[in-house]
Amino acid sequence: MDLARIEQHKATFSSSILDCIGNTPLVKFNNINIDSRTNIYAKLEFLNPSGSIKDRVAQYILNNAERNGLLKPGQLIVESTSGNMGLSFAMLSAVKGYKCVFALPETISKEKIRALKLFGAEVVLTPRGLPYSDEKSCYKVAQKIAGDKNGFYINQYFNILNPEAHYFTTGPEIWEQTDGMVDVVLCGIGTGGTISGVGKYLKEKNPEIKIIGVEPVGSVFRDFFREGILVKEGHFEVEGIGKNFIPGVLDFNYIDEIVQISDDQSFKTVNDLINLEGVFAGGSGGAAVGAALNYAVTNNKDINIVTILPDTGMKYLSKLKD
Ligand SMILES: Cc1ncc(COP(=O)(O)O)c(C=O)c1O
Numbered sequence: 001m002d003l004a005r006i007e008q009h010k011a012t013f014s015s016s017i018l019d020c021i022g023n024t025p026l027v028k029f030n031n032i033n034i035d036s037r038t039n040i041y042a043k044l045e046f047l048n049p050s051g052s053i054k055d056r057v058a059q060y061i062l063n064n065a066e067r068n069g070l071l072k073p074g075q076l077i078v079e080s081t082s083g084n085m086g087l088s089f090a091m092l093s094a095v096k097g098y099k100c101v102f103a104l105p106e107t108i109s110k111e112k113i114r115a116l117k118l119f120g121a122e123v124v125l126t127p128r129g130l131p132y133s134d135e136k137s138c139y140k141v142a143q144k145i146a147g148d149k150n151g152f153y154i155n156q157y158f159n160i161l162n163p164e165a166h167y168f169t170t171g172p173e174i175w176e177q178t179d180g181m182v183d184v185v186l187c188g189i190g191t192g193g194t195i196s197g198v199g200k201y202l203k204e205k206n207p208e209i210k211i212i213g214v215e216p217v218g219s220v221f222r223d224f225f226r227e228g229i230l231v232k233e234g235h236f237e238v239e240g241i242g243k244n245f246i247p248g249v250l251d252f253n254y255i256d257e258i259v260q261i262s263d264d265q266s267f268k269t270v271n272d273l274i275n276l277e278g279v280f281a282g283g284s285g286g287a288a289v290g291a292a293l294n295y296a297v298t299n300n301k302d303i304n305i306v307t308i309l310p311d312t313g314m315k316y317l318s319k320l321k322d
Contacts, residue, residue: 021056022170029289032293038295038300038305042285042289042308051087053311057156061162077100079100080104080141081102082190083239090121093120094119101124101142103124104123104124105125158247158248160249166196167198175205180205181304182209183208183210184209184292184303186295186307189215189219191250192221193249195255198308210257211256213225214260214287215242215260215287216261217262217263218242221258225257230246238283239316259294265287270320289309
């Protein structure tokens with residue numbers, strides 16, 4: 001191949017799959033919110049190479065570990081994950097020669113589990129809904145494996161590099177892509193890494209920007225944010241957002257409000273996005289856009305809302321309804 005010629009096409013040429021992480025498009029919706037004066041945009045994070053926003057965090061953590069000599073060649077990487085962070089590390093490990101073990105709640109979609117295995121990762125399934133401190137929870141299982149096998153433990157719920165990755169990438173991209181004209185960001189909360197990093201960056205640029213967290217009905221963040229009480233977790237189906245404990249990286253200082261959304265509305269919005277916008281997002285993206293539509297209907301102002309679509313609905317084909 002003539003590399004000089006390829007260089008001329010820099011916009012579409014990457015010397016490695018890892019160079020394709022980040023810089024995702026921001027897309028305006030034109031049909032889903034036809035009744036409102038509010039513009040709704042979405043950051044298409046499913047266009048990252050392993051299909052989710054977590055590629056940004058995994059790359060940032062791995063680069064940091066390699067730079068600081070914390071990871072040895074071929075070492076085992078261990079994490080508890082709802083699948084996407086695992087897929088990001090599995091993809092990076094395929095390129096860089098690390099091994100991976102992931103502890104996942106057993107209710108995670110078949111598609112994500114199969115993809116992890118195809119990437120060569122070992123998968124340990126754990127019961128769903130256990131408290132963080134329960135030794136059978138995915139968090140404690142991952143910690144134990146890391147300890148027993150001298151693994152490098154990612155610890156995304158308490159690793160400050162998680163929000164930092166978004167502070168240095170996702171936040172600036174949203175600011176630049178909107179030319180600073182963003183009024184509201186609606187973003188699902190899982191670890192809280194995305195909302196905390198994006199929120200910090202955008203509030204430093206303009207404290208008037210509203211940062212609104214989105215979680216499924218049954219998750220504990222909203223009540224903790226509003227009243228400081230940790231309620232008992234209820235059941236929800238949407239993957240990746242909502243928890244029964246407060247992650248260490250979730251920084252409420254950069255959040256103005258947290259709203260809840262039903263599984264039904266999240267999944268209906270996934271279908272509407274497919275049929276009205278041609279956008280195939282996962283359930284947490286459906287939740288963020290559903291919450292944006294609720295916000296637009298309630299406020300009906302000439303404003304720009306940015307939502308984040310963390311992954312693709314293709315990872316949940318076996319769970320989505322027609
Ligand atoms: C599908 C999906 N949506 C949303 C999130 C939440 O992102 P964050 O962990 O940055 O809060 C995750 C995180 O695991 C996810 O996998």
